Amino acid sequence: MPIVVDIDVMLARRKMSVGELADRVGITPANLAVLKNGRAKAVRFSTLAALCEVLTCQPGDLLRWEAEDAEDAVDAEDAVDAGGAVDADEAVGAPGE
Numbered sequence: 001m002p003i004v005v006d007i008d009v010m011l012a013r014r015k016m017s018v019g020e021l022a023d024r025v026g027i028t029p030a031n032l033a034v035l036k037n038g039r040a041k042a043v044r045f046s047t048l049a050a051l052c053e054v055l056t057c058q059p060g061d062l063l064r065w066e067a068e069d070a071e072d073a074v075d076a077e078d079a080v081d082a083g084g085a086v087d088a089d090e091a092v093g094a095p096g097e
Helices: 007-014 018-025 029-036 045-055 070-081
Strands: 003-005 063-065
Touching (some): 007 018, 007 029, 007 045, 018 029, 018 045
């Protein structure tokens, strides 16, 4: 996936544990692990905002885009042309949203 999640970098800079971040943001450690390991298919803006508030950073400090090779880029383009549906099975957000 071309979106890379750099939560580990910010956790190290802030000398904060995953458990502490999860508690302060209001999500489960398991959901935070899904997000930080790049397995999430979506993230709510409210969750991203809470992460940025707790870590005192910008969204760009947590997420970055890396180009895929040409073959993967064509596959992604075809998927968007086919309707652009998003599978939210692993969407990450605060409870109750």
